[in-house]
């Protein structure tokens with residue numbers, strides 16, 4: 001079976017999601033911050049776009065490869081012991097026959113640079129699964145974060161086609177799915193892709209175009225697999241293949257006299273069931289792991305804050321991301337002193353200096369968010385009184401009272417001004433970053449280190465971390481009460497947390513990947 005030409009696969013089953021029970025973002029929250037960026041801003045997740053339009057790869061689709069990777073990662077779960085599940089242990093398991101296929105490693109490589117200190121590869125693989133499904137026109141699946149990466153392989157418990165029905169029922173039971181759910185999840189998964197002759201020569205025995213026998217005659221995520229099974233036209237080699245031993249889909253699909261398969265004949269039911277079960281699949285984690293609530297696009301998000309000494313004051317750069325609505329709100333940023341008084345009673349304030357409209361992801365657009373406006377602020381903060389917290393007022397200029405954006409009533413608190421990342425003194429090079437940090441301590445003897453999270457490795461562990469020691473930077477003499485320390489940071493660093501102890505107090509600051517150098 002050849003794939004038909006790319007058609008109208010983006011007919012969507014499900015659009016708006018309920019914001020009900022959505023994760024609350026209390027700034028700063030590096031996990032939610034990063035996941036929100038990767039879910040909803042393609043800039044931060046180049047891989048999120050690969051699977052769109054059900055893009056082909058290796059005579060299958062990227063989406064099919066990503067979905068299979070996610071299932072095989074989850075399949076190590078044991079509901080009895082509460083171990084395994086979506087934990088990226090798959091990175092240690094590729095040599096197993098059950099994980100054969102060029103798409104497995106290629107998919108992991110797609111995701112290699114996405115993790116950071118707070119976001120594990122398992123979260124990224126789960127995100128790949130939801131992007132795979134929508135990329136081929138399937139339903140929107142709710143996304144939660146917080147998975148924890150394994151440091152070794154899990155058990156070899158991925159089901160294989162030559163196993164009997166009882167084994168498959170037991171496997172899925174261990175993974176947390178009963179027999180009905182097994183039938184549904186296999187039908188959902190095998191909506192995409194197919195079986196490759198090079199990987200399974202004893203299953204794909206006839207020569208097939210492009211070396212792959214697809215599960216269904218349509219490319220997209222839909223229930224053609226169900227219809228073709230029920231009406232006897234299927235070419236799914238796990239149903240009608242000449243090798244009876246490996247007809248696992250037939251044994252599974254017919255295991256309840258086709259009752260469940262018949263229930264999936266409605267495409268609405270199919271989409272609802274698949275969103276639910278693939279959602280459960282990616283949320284299957286070791287019992288020690290707690291996932292966040294569902295992450296929806298935030299109405300207002302503080303992003304890319306930078307505080308550093310500059311010419312006798314503290315430069316404070318901040319961005320408020322607002323969902324683009326077509327109206328042009330006026331946004332004002334306010335802040336309060338850290339010590340003493342300097343600001344008027346209502347706080348110091350400054351208006352937006354720049355509004356940049358940026359793309360949202362395809363997933364965001366399915367949730368009704370077509371783009372974001374980045375309202376940027378460039379404040380000059382009095383050096384002596386400094387800054388303790390900030391907030392915003394958004395005036396929609398429609399007569400309504402200005403809307404206060406204050407971190408859910410808690411204000412946006414800057415917990416210290418002793419240890420700062422200085423983007424102006426830092427320099428960005430092809431090799432990475434020459435990172436300069438300012439320490440409010442004239443002694444010049446502070447020990448400054450950074451925990452650097454390194455990604456992009458094709459060897460396990462694919463994400464690692466290293467501690468970097470900074471040295472006093474002679475090219476930046478002390479200024480504005482700060483002493484400057486420097487260290488090269490690898491281009492493979494996806495984020496850094498800098499640490500220093502000054503006069504007995506430990507300070508730390510998470511420095512994520514930044515939008516634009518030297519802003």
Ligand code: HEM
Nearest residue numbers: 060064065067068071101159160161189193194195196199
């Ligand atoms: C008894 C359970 C299952 C068995 C025996 C099974 C077996 C297979 C086999 C033999 C292939 C061909 C792989 C290759 O040629 O490289 C395949 C592909 C695939 N499987 Fe399954 N599978 C099962 C369950 C699932 C589940 C639950 C999902 C996801 C929810 C899933 C998703 C996929 C996808 C998307 C592909 C296509 C990959 C591609 O085209 O690159 N499978 N499966």
Ligand SMILES: *[C@@H]1O[C@H](CO)[C@@H](O)[C@H](O)[C@H]1NC(C)=O
Nearest residue numbers: 078080081155157170171174
């Ligand atoms: C799950 O763990 C239990 C208890 O250790 C064990 O008996 C069972 O075989 C495991 N199941 C699978 C599928 O590995």
Ligand SMILES: *[C@@H]1O[C@H](CO)[C@@H](O)[C@H](O)[C@H]1NC(C)=O
Nearest residue numbers: 177178179180181182256260
């Ligand atoms: C599986 O669980 C679902 C939902 O709880 C239930 O409706 C279904 O009957 C169960 N199937 C089996 C075979 O136990």
Ligand SMILES: *[C@@H]1O[C@H](CO)[C@@H](O)[C@H](O)[C@H]1NC(C)=O
Nearest residue numbers: 057058059102198209210211
């Ligand atoms: C895809 O199909 C073409 C044509 O049959 C074949 O030459 C090529 O090797 C296939 N590529 C992969 C990665 O299987």
Ligand SMILES: *[C@@H]1O[C@H](CO)[C@@H](O)[C@H](O)[C@H]1NC(C)=O
Nearest residue numbers: 223224227228229231232233
């Ligand atoms: C079987 O189902 C497929 C998918 O819905 C459809 O395209 C095909 O025409 C059907 N064939 C028969 C013989 O009913």
Ligand SMILES: *[C@@H]1O[C@H](CO)[C@@H](O)[C@H](O)[C@H]1NC(C)=O
Nearest residue numbers: 161162202203243244245246
């Ligand atoms: C059918 O598949 C099984 C399992 O892979 C294999 O052991 C057997 O040799 C195959 N039979 C034929 C005729 O290829």
Ligand SMILES: *[C@@H]1O[C@H](CO)[C@@H](O)[C@H](O)[C@H]1NC(C)=O
Nearest residue numbers: 229230231232254256257258
């Ligand atoms: C289930 O459906 C398949 C495909 O149409 C058919 O071959 C099989 O006989 C059916 N089994 C039962 C028990 O109805």
Ligand SMILES: *[C@@H]1O[C@H](CO)[C@@H](O)[C@H](O)[C@H]1NC(C)=O
Nearest residue numbers: 336346347391406409410411
């Ligand atoms: C937040 O800031 C406003 C304005 O300064 C202040 O009135 C309010 O008490 C602050 N809230 C908290 C929880 O600090």
Ligand SMILES: *[C@@H]1O[C@H](CO)[C@@H](O)[C@H](O)[C@H]1NC(C)=O
Nearest residue numbers: 418439440441442443502503
């Ligand atoms: C640490 O102590 C030195 C010397 O007493 C002082 O100059 C400096 O301001 C102190 N730094 C902080 C952050 O308190």
Ligand SMILES: *[C@@H]1O[C@H](CO)[C@@H](O)[C@H](O)[C@H]1NC(C)=O
Nearest residue numbers: 443444445446447448501503
């Ligand atoms: C910095 O670290 C070195 C080596 O660990 C230690 O000897 C020194 O006392 C530390 N200096 C300060 C100011 O903490």
Ligand SMILES: *[C@@H]1O[C@H](CO)[C@@H](O)[C@H](O)[C@H]1NC(C)=O
Nearest residue numbers: 315317353378379380518519
């Ligand atoms: C912020 O304003 C300062 C002057 O107060 C200027 O030097 C700097 O370039 C501005 N930064 C940005 C990002 O516009």
